[in-house]
Amino acid sequence: MALRVLVVDDEMLARARLRTLLAECASPAAAVAGEAAHAGQALEWLAANRCDVVLLDIHMPGLDGVELARRLRAQDDPPAIVFVTAHAEHALQAFELDAVDYLTKPVRRDRLQAALQRVATRVRPPAAAAPPTGGDADAGVLLVNDLGRRIRVPVSDVLYLKAELKYVTLRTATHTHVLDDSLTDLEQRLGPRFLRVHRNALVARGAMQALERRLVPGDGADDVAEGWAVRVGPVGEWLTVSRRQVAAVKDAIAEGGL
The missing domain is CATH 2.40.50.1020 (LytTr DNA-binding domain)
Structure with a gap:
């Protein structure tokens, strides 16, 4: 079953690029379940829908991505978070919020695929998750x-x-x-x-x-x-x-x- 993804980015072209890359990912497969141009829209979507992972930009009008991730983390059974941003200086905050990964723009397909594999390991039972790649x-x-x-x-x-x-x-x-x-x-x-x-x-x-x-x-x-x-x-x-x-x-x- 494909991972359900919510894409949150205020730039339409950035959302379109992520849609294209997600369509090319195969292991695990992923499907865009929803899109949001700002944090308020994302919270509204999540109140009525479910997803496995949020691909989240940081710099957006209004509530930024870090604060949105903090609010989501306080919820019961929150989706996994993967930050996707042009700025590297927020990496420490991202991992303090238990983000699964931190991707810098322009996003490469292999890095997005690796992030999705980590998401699959977290949200699925071990038998269904992708095998580990970093050790034994x-x-x-x-x-x-x-x-x-x-x-x-x-x-x-x-x-x-x-x-x-x-x-x-x-x-x-x-x-x-x-x-x-x-x-x-x-x-x-x-x-x-x-x-x-x-x-x-x-x-x-x-x-x-x-x-x-x-x-x-x-x-x-x-x-x-x-x-x-x-x-x-x-x-x-x-x-x-x-x-x-x-x-x-x-x-x-x-x-x-x-």
């Missing part, structure tokens, strides 16, 4: 790029994975690597050994050492606020914990990561 977590390793080489990192060595800009940082006790995979894909592939402590971080249960109230990054680029954070050993780094995950982190620490 089922075999106990992840494949990463390291100075032009492909190396195998044992999953047992991974302390945490954190979404930053367009990439995911993988941290072991001795090295930091960069992955192209989305955090959502990695969460599904790695299974219960890792806990989603925040929308931008997965932490190995056995690596959690302490949970404390600390100053953590706020919503703005330079903001800090008091919140919960978990200490990751043996590196001793602190990662922000969302309020709804505090109890799960406490349980993981009490159980010794088992």
